[in-house]
Amino acid sequence: xxxxxxxxxxxxxxxxxxxxxxxxxxxxxxxxxxxxxxxxxxxxxxxxxxxxxxxxxxxxxxxxxxxxxxxxxxxxxxxxxxxxxxxxxxxxxxxxxxxxxxxxx
Amino acid sequence: xxxxxxxxxxxxxxxxxxxxxxxxxxxxxxxxxxxxxxxxxxxxxxxxxxxxxxxxxxxxxxxxxxxxxxxxxxxxxxxxxxxxxxxxxxxxxxxxxxxxxxxxxxxxxxxxxxxxxxxxxxxxxxxxxxxxxxxxxxxxxxxxxxxxxxxxxxxxxxxxxxxxxxxxxxxxxxxxxxxxxxxxxxxxxxxxxxxxxxxxxxxxxxxxxxxxxxxxxxxxxxxxxxxxxxxxxxxxxxxxxxxxxxxxxxxxxxxxxxxxxxxxxxxxxxxxxxxxxxxxxxxxxxxxxxxxxxxxxxxxxxxxxxxxxxxxxxxxxxxxxxxxxxxxxxxxxxxxxxxxxxxxxxxxxxxxxxxxxxxxxxxxxxxxxxxxxxxxxxxxxxxxxxxxxxxxxxxxxxxxxxxxxxxxx
Numbered sequence: 001x002x003x004x005x006x007x008x009x010x011x012x013x014x015x016x017x018x019x020x021x022x023x024x025x026x027x028x029x030x031x032x033x034x035x036x037x038x039x040x041x042x043x044x045x046x047x048x049x050x051x052x053x054x055x056x057x058x059x060x061x062x063x064x065x066x067x068x069x070x071x072x073x074x075x076x077x078x079x080x081x082x083x084x085x086x087x088x089x090x091x092x093x094x095x096x097x098x099x100x101x102x103x104x105x
Numbered sequence: 106x107x108x109x110x111x112x113x114x115x116x117x118x119x120x121x122x123x124x125x126x127x128x129x130x131x132x133x134x135x136x137x138x139x140x141x142x143x144x145x146x147x148x149x150x151x152x153x154x155x156x157x158x159x160x161x162x163x164x165x166x167x168x169x170x171x172x173x174x175x176x177x178x179x180x181x182x183x184x185x186x187x188x189x190x191x192x193x194x195x196x197x198x199x200x201x202x203x204x205x206x207x208x209x210x211x212x213x214x215x216x217x218x219x220x221x222x223x224x225x226x227x228x229x230x231x232x233x234x235x236x237x238x239x240x241x242x243x244x245x246x247x248x249x250x251x252x253x254x255x256x257x258x259x260x261x262x263x264x265x266x267x268x269x270x271x272x273x274x275x276x277x278x279x280x281x282x283x284x285x286x287x288x289x290x291x292x293x294x295x296x297x298x299x300x301x302x303x304x305x306x307x308x309x310x311x312x313x314x315x316x317x318x319x320x321x322x323x324x325x326x327x328x329x330x331x332x333x334x335x336x337x338x339x340x341x342x343x344x345x346x347x348x349x350x351x352x353x354x355x356x357x358x359x360x361x362x363x364x365x366x367x368x369x370x371x372x373x374x375x376x377x378x379x380x381x382x383x384x385x386x387x388x389x390x391x392x393x394x395x396x397x398x399x400x401x402x403x404x405x406x407x408x409x410x411x412x413x414x415x416x417x418x419x420x421x422x423x424x425x426x427x428x429x430x431x432x433x434x435x436x437x438x439x440x441x442x443x444x445x446x447x448x449x450x451x452x453x454x455x456x457x458x459x460x461x462x463x464x465x466x467x468x469x470x471x472x473x474x475x476x477x478x479x480x481x482x483x484x485x486x487x488x489x490x491x492x493x494x495x496x497x498x499x500x501x502x503x504x505x506x507x508x509x510x511x512x513x514x
Contacts, residue, residue, distance in 0.1 A: 066327075077341055081341035
């Protein structure tokens with residue numbers, strides 16, 4: 001468990017580096033979290049994924065896997081990796097203020 | 106007559122049949138088990154086939170040898186389950202109605218999910234060892250191989266037996282050393298995980314083993330395609346890894362009949378209550394083993410521990426009692442580490458693998474998270490236990506819930 005200084009307020013993170021308290025999230029915090037992941041600008045496509053993830057989490061209680069993302073967000077796998085290099089499901093979940101997806105075991 | 110149907114006669118389905126058949130009253134209950142073929146495979150044994158340690162005959166037996174006398178067995182593919190109607194449609198045209206259904210249809214590999222995987226080099230320079238055919242073809246290749254770049258790649262998680270790729274590397278290290286060509290083989294483990302294994306503490310220890318054995322690790326690699334011409338695997342973010350021999354652990358998916366039934370997630374795994382093993386959607390359907398979407402390992406040991414829980418809960422359900430048995434995610438893996446030694450790990454949903462003695466606290470004979478000869482004997486002896494005790498639903502001297510006694514934090 002670590003506490004990091006982000007955008008001039010103290011945000012608590014869990015052991016995976018995701019937000020501990022989901023209510024801390026807002027759009028400016030998403031930008032800061034993205035910056036930490038070396039994503040320096042959130043484009044409309046980034047937001048499409050982030051909003052899809054947040055919706056999915058609200059209804060299902062878990063962040064979607066990469067397979068579900070490509071199937072349902074309307075963005076193909078290659079583009080997803082370009083938007084969120086290395087692990088789109090994990091990175092997008094982090095920036096969307098959600099816990100680490102359960103599928104990532 | 107009330108009807109209980111079990112779909113799948115692999116480890117989980119066979120154990121459930123053997124537990125339920127003797128105790129359900131024959132005048133009230135009819136139990137039917139369905140599978141598409143008549144051969145039972147000892148899947149943990151596939152790992153040993155590429156190195157000539159096991160042959161085909163060591164891992165195959167007729168399923169009927171493990172069914173209780175008088176069991177109602179149907180050999181047919183499954184078309185689909187219609188959960189609203191409480192029946193199963195079979196490919197042979199028959200319909201099986203049920204009061205209770207146990208889904209134990211397992212998981213299979215799907216190399217065709219990765220672009221280029223099943224093109225020109227499949228079973229020439231690219232092999233799997235999750236099927237008997239793949240393991241035998243690989244054995245034949247290894248016999249004549251003089252060395253080069255060996256790449257072991259996991260396509261995506263989850264996979265059956267997450268330690269098997271590591272065991273393959275350790276056994277290959279041992280195999281090439283004995284053949285005197287270890288220095289001619291460049292070992293490379295390429296995985297989508299952030300480290301060697303799914304659990305952080307075990308991952309560190311197993312990662313040390315990789316280093317000791319001179320095995321290169323590339324983590325967070327998500328394969329997009331195979332370039333057959335240049336013998337290279339390429340990730341979605343364009344990292345390229347060349348190979349002379351690619352041992353792939355392809356995408357694992359649940360059975361197609363789950364997809365046809367509209368009951369699975371995006372990988373055809375069935376949404377399951379992680380503690381009671383009941384379907385999240387249907388009160389009279391239970392799921393066990395690799396067919397579930399549980400965040401536990403897809404391993405025979407997990408299926409075996411689940412069988413105790415599921416037996417208790419099915420008995421409760423049919424007698425209209427609340428489901429009280431809870432699966433804790435318990436898994437136990439003997440990891441072959443090569444040169445006649447093994448490592449043992451024991452963990453559950455919440456507790457990572459810890460060091461200590463197992464199963465008797467302070468005594469053993471097995472050592473957790475340590476490399477010993479005794480752990481290797483445990484793995485070898487286990488095949489005999491599997492055929493003679495486990496499949497028949499008899500108790501093994503291991504608790505279905507993980508125990509903390511004998512473990513050090």
